[in-house]
Amino acid sequence: MSAVLIAVSEVGAGPELEAALTSVRLAGHTLLLAHVIDNGARGELDLIRSRLLGRPLPGHRLRDIGAAERDAATSILGEAATVAERLGAGCETWLGEGEPGRELVRLAAGGRCELIVIGARPPAADLRPGPHSLGSTARFVVDHSPVPVLLLRRVASGRPASAPPPVVPRVK
Amino acid sequence: MAAAIFGLVLLLVLTRPHRLNEAAATLAGAAGLLLLGLLSPLQAASTLASQWNLLLFLVGLMLTAGLADAAGFFDAAAALAARSARGSGRLLLLAIFAVGALVTAFLSNDATALILTPVVYTLTTRLRLPPLPFLFATTFVADTASLTLPVSNPVNVLISDSLQLNLVAYAEHLLLATLLAVAVNAGLFLLLFRRQLRQRFEPSRALQPPRARAEQRLFGLTTGGLGLIALAYVAASLARFPLGLVAIAGSALLAGLAALSGGLQAARVKEHFSLTLLGYVSGLLLLVKGVELTGLTAGLVSSLLGFAQTPATAAAAGLVGAAVGSNVLNNLPASLVLISGAHAAHLPEPLLRPFLLGSLAGADIGPNLTPVGSLSTMLWLLIVRRRGLEVSARQYVKIGVVVTPAVLLTAGIAIALGFH
Numbered sequence: 001m002s003a004v005l006i007a008v009s010e011v012g013a014g015p016e017l018e019a020a021l022t023s024v025r026l027a028g029h030t031l032l033l034a035h036v037i038d039n040g041a042r043g044e045l046d047l048i049r050s051r052l053l054g055r056p057l058p059g060h061r062l063r064d065i066g067a068a069e070r071d072a073a074t075s076i077l078g079e080a081a082t083v084a085e086r087l088g089a090g091c092e093t094w095l096g097e098g099e100p101g102r103e104l105v106r107l108a109a110g111g112r113c114e115l116i117v118i119g120a121r122p123p124a125a126d127l128r129p130g131p132h133s134l135g136s137t138a139r140f141v142v143d144h145s146p147v148p149v150l151l152l153r154r155v156a157s158g159r160p161a162s163a164p165p166p167v168v169p170r171v172k
Numbered sequence: 173m174a175a176a177i178f179g180l181v182l183l184l185v186l187t188r189p190h191r192l193n194e195a196a197a198t199l200a201g202a203a204g205l206l207l208l209g210l211l212s213p214l215q216a217a218s219t220l221a222s223q224w225n226l227l228l229f230l231v232g233l234m235l236t237a238g239l240a241d242a243a244g245f246f247d248a249a250a251a252l253a254a255r256s257a258r259g260s261g262r263l264l265l266l267a268i269f270a271v272g273a274l275v276t277a278f279l280s281n282d283a284t285a286l287i288l289t290p291v292v293y294t295l296t297t298r299l300r301l302p303p304l305p306f307l308f309a310t311t312f313v314a315d316t317a318s319l320t321l322p323v324s325n326p327v328n329v330l331i332s333d334s335l336q337l338n339l340v341a342y343a344e345h346l347l348l349a350t351l352l353a354v355a356v357n358a359g360l361f362l363l364l365f366r367r368q369l370r371q372r373f374e375p376s377r378a379l380q381p382p383r384a385r386a387e388q389r390l391f392g393l394t395t396g397g398l399g400l401i402a403l404a405y406v407a408a409s410l411a412r413f414p415l416g417l418v419a420i421a422g423s424a425l426l427a428g429l430a431a432l433s434g435g436l437q438a439a440r441v442k443e444h445f446s447l448t449l450l451g452y453v454s455g456l457l458l459l460v461k462g463v464e465l466t467g468l469t470a471g472l473v474s475s476l477l478g479f480a481q482t483p484a485t486a487a488a489a490g491l492v493g494a495a496v497g498s499n500v501l502n503n504l505p506a507s508l509v510l511i512s513g514a515h516a517a518h519l520p521e522p523l524l525r526p527f528l529l530g531s532l533a534g535a536d537i538g539p540n541l542t543p544v545g546s547l548s549t550m551l552w553l554l555i556v557r558r559r560g561l562e563v564s565a566r567q568y569v570k571i572g573v574v575v576t577p578a579v580l581l582t583a584g585i586a587i588a589l590g591f592h
Contacts, residue, residue, distance in 0.1 A: 041307070054193065055448075058440065072297050
């Protein structure tokens with residue numbers, strides 16, 4: 001059966017995830033809680049070190065980073081699954097590694113899901129609507145997803161980052 | 173001709189065609205100078221011999237940092253920062269500033285930038301905090317706090333050697349500047365990253381598995397050894413004893429202590445040792461000597477000081493010259509050029525010291541401005557590039573372009589007031 005893919009950010013369980021779970025009709029769908037370990041920062045640290053010192057990151061350091069990333073990701077997905085169960089939704093979890101947007105799209109393209117639910121931006125970011133109000137992961141998913149995308153926007157209080165551009169009358 | 177070779181080498185180092193090794197580029201340039209007779213073998217030998225202190229210092233520093241890392245010192249420092257922050261993102265940023273400043277002061281900016289940064293990344297991943305503010309804090313404090321002591325940055329060793337400064341004179345001119353620069357840097361970071369830092373964390377997530385007895389012993393001995401090395405650096409700077417010898421003796425002490433506790437891991441120490449860096453610095457020393465012989469460096473410094481007739485303005489000229497130079501050439505070659513020029517131009521004593529101390533601050537802090545200058549800005553450039561610029565490039569640009577001039581200005585005013 002086709003599932004609804006819920007993208008779980010690094011925050012794990014929180015109001016954003018509950019909003020995502022309650023915004024889809026839970027009955028009749030299996031939820032696929034997906035989280036991707038973003039390994040970009042690790043690659044960048046390695047690149048910078050190679051560039052400055054002529055040596056890559058030491059092996060033990062890479063192992064430490066990898067273990068920290070896996071531990072954090074496992075607990076994030078565990079928390080998310082607990083929330084889903086509390087809300088009475090059956091779920092599976094999926095853990096990927098790479099560039100988050102790309103991995104989520106790849107997962108959806110595998111035919112396992114009919115809808116992707118994703119937050120517009122990480123909760124720590126500026127949540128006001130306006131230009132550039134989509135985070136890089138959400139933007140990639142919106143641009144490339146083979147299935148419909150439900151974009152969740154948790155609007156912070158306050159005015160929009162900028163007013164919509166004025167309508168310019170066409171000159172004949 | 174020598175200047176053309178110098179320019180070509182710097183271009184090769186910056187662009188790295190075919191991933192060309194930096195050491196190969198500077199050493200080939202130096203060989204070119206020798207072959208063309210622009211530098212005699214005797215001059216080359218005496219240039220390298222006169223900088224033995226710097227070269228030994230670099231070797232000692234890399235070994236000391238490697239031994240400290242193998243003993244788990246950096247992981248323990250990061251874990252301590254996490255515990256003392258008691259769940260607050262803001263306090264964690266300040267704690268990381270403090271740890272970074274201490275590591276930089278005694279183990280130099282490269283130890284903070286190259287060893288502490290991945291450790292801080294591991295920590296923030298475990299704590300499930302957004303890593304960027306903390307990575308930027310580590311890389312920025314590596315530069316800002318590198319004003320602290322003569323050992324905190326290889327540039328400081330060069331300049332305090334060339335001015336024959338002891339620690340008292342050094343601190344008299346730079347201590348206030350350092351404290352203010354670090355405070356302004358930390359304050360601006362709290363402001364710029366206020367949204368990400370609102371997040372709280374669960375300190376128990378950073379808990380490390382307890383160390384085995386032997387590891388505990390190695391860690392205790394190494395920490396004690398590092399304390400002794402820090403004291404020895406302070407004493408040596410006071411007495412103007414060569415810091416290179418202290419650095420080598422310090423690394424020998426740590427290696428001895430590690431062997432004593434049965435935990436000397438040569439392979440892990442080797443991972444932090446880079447012949448490339450030594451080759452790069454040696455080649456640079458020779459290239460700058462070649463350019464100095466043409467009279468170009470003296471001309472450059474004379475023109476920089478054209479409008480600066482008082483000590484305070486000389487300090488400002490040095491600061492701006494070194495900061496701009498660090499972003500065009502990278503900070504080590506820039507400060508080598510300024511030191512060589514200041515001596516070759518026979519600056520009068522009342523201007524020489526403020527000019528070179530201003531240059532020191534410019535070369536230490538200035539690299540944060542643009543991607544060429546230092547690690548931290550390279551980091552943001554990479555991140556912006558990878559994120560495809562659509563996130564909030566302004567935020568990242570703000571960090572380098574707002575924070576660095578503010579920190580430089582603070583340090584510059586403090587140094588200039590000291591000479592007023």
